[in-house]
Amino acid sequence: MSVELGEPRMISAPRTVVARVPGSKSIMARALLIAALAEGTTRLVAPLAAADTVAFAEGLDSLGFRVTREPDVWAVTGDPTGPPAPEATVWCHDSGTAARFVPALAALGLGRYVIDASAQMRARPMGPLLTALRGLGVRVDAAPGNGLPWVVHGSRLAGGAIEVDAAVSSQYLSALCLSAPAMRDGLKVQAPNPVSAPYVHLTLTMMRQFGVESSWDGSTITIPPGIYQAQEYRIEPDASTASYFFAAAAVTGNTVTVPGLGRRSSQGDLRFATEVLPTMGCRVDVDDDSVTVTGPPRLRSPGTVAMRDISDTMMTLAAIAPFADAPTRITDVGNCRVKESDRIDAITTALTACGVSTRSGPDWLEIDPGTPTGALVQTRSDHRIAMSMSVAGLRTPGIEFDEPSCVGKTFPQFHQEFAALARAWDLPSGGTRNSV
The missing domain is CATH 3.65.10.10 (Enolpyruvate transferase domain)
Known part of the structure; x- marks a missing residue:
């Protein structure tokens, strides 16, 4: 089974959607x-x-x-x-x-x-x-x-x-x-x-x-010896998972708000929204308990971005880089080669299959601007490949995944939530559909 992402259209005025992101x-x-x-x-x-x-x-x-x-x-x-x-x-x-x-x-x-x-x-x-x-x-x-x-x-x-x-x-x-x-x-x-x-x-x-x-x-x-004290503890939304929704707003010129995340969060991957996306022309508003991202009419390239500290969002940036106005270079991410997959190779292979020009080395990758085309993406059983390339799919008709269910590792309802996002933004397909 594969998931095919339908063809979107850019809308004339940003539409705001509240995205419910699961726990970190x-x-x-x-x-x-x-x-x-x-x-x-x-x-x-x-x-x-x-x-x-x-x-x-x-x-x-x-x-x-x-x-x-x-x-x-x-x-x-x-x-x-x-x-x-x-x-x-x-x-x-x-x-x-x-x-x-x-x-x-x-x-x-x-x-x-x-x-x-x-x-x-x-x-x-x-x-x-x-x-x-x-x-x-x-x-x-x-x-x-x-x-x-x-x-x-x-x-x-x-x-x-x-x-x-x-x-x-x-x-x-x-x-x-x-x-x-x-x-x-x-x-x-x-x-x-x-x-x-x-x-x-x-x-x-x-x-x-x-x-x-x-x-x-x-x-x-x-750390001295000690005893943890039991309590009631609320799990805040996952900042790495939220990056796909923030990136979705970035590439479609829309607005998304993720509640439960905010300036008090201790999750480093929130820096994808607060530090990387503003360099690409996005407006980012951070409150005590929410983050809102609005995409620009056209993404700017962030130039060279060192992502050692937020490497789980490397693929999110790589997936939207083709829609920027100049090449994007991501550096200091050598550890991504020993994650669930060799993520540098996996994402560059996926983008290449979609007609995007890429280059890579031991701890870096570079993505040229271009117009991706539909292709079958090999997820390598890596949830972040499927979720990242789903963002690219909002601007690319015909992207499919060999193993869409791999998102179950961290977000079993991801495809349904992304489909709801697309419908709310009036993208023609209403998001994802399954095909055999």
Whole structure:
């Protein structure tokens, strides 16, 4: 099955649509782990119910934590000492966040914990986390090449001082920080110049919201022993997912408002709207609890954009770059080659299939202006390929996807919501339609 995006038309005056974006995957994953180590029962309001977060919740259940999932609230009863189960097998599916966070959590337990995942996740790098855990005295049996499956022999991890290579993924660093309060000696971790640093800031901010303080001098994070305090915690919308709706307004000259995000948000990917889109001629209004983007009559090129800190929105920018008035160059995104797919290759291949001229290197890509044409896009089972190219599809009739269902990883209703967006803006097709 594929999804074909119908041909739009530019409208004479901007039309405002309110887009309902689901909860943040990054916030949800951190909240689940914190709740597992908290004293009491934490209620997560407006939870993200998607493949990645369900995998994480099921993993916590396997480790012996009590997790109940209702449509509007997920509840987790924590144990500040670590996993209650003496042994468990945790299946992380395609979730990189679960696969990186769970081993550090399992090390706090007292038993044998098998952690495994899909073939896609097995191929992603895990070595720096393995090195760090072993450096803290944790016995971990790993597959050849240091990838999953792992067997973590939990022994009430004591903590201490460690250095972490977070140049490929900040998740290694966040995983250790989130589990650090339950370590007897706390944790002092050196990680100079981590990639996607805003995600580390998000981790420390959420830890503080649950009662655990930390310090970060730019290269060393220090976290003393402590206990998270259970609470009712609302999951704010996902800034990475919101980027597709902001970009949709940008390429169609319309206006979209995403409620629930605003100037108080700790999500770094909101910078796509607040920093990148204004350089392309968009008007961006940020309030306490909403962000509104209005697209210009014609997009300007942002020139060269370094996206190391907001690399999950790299493909969003790449997808709208053909509609700009000059080439767009995206730099410092080498970590995108080891995500769910090689995202630099995946997005340039998709754009090339649509007739767009691109160039790329180890950590950069460049996109020329042009008029994309319809084509079958190979998603490589990567949700962000499908969602990014859906934005291009608002200006390109005939774009189809080989695996449209891959959006279920973070936003199962994405295609329906994008179709509603197109209808609200009076685009002729009314959005997406399925075809076999």
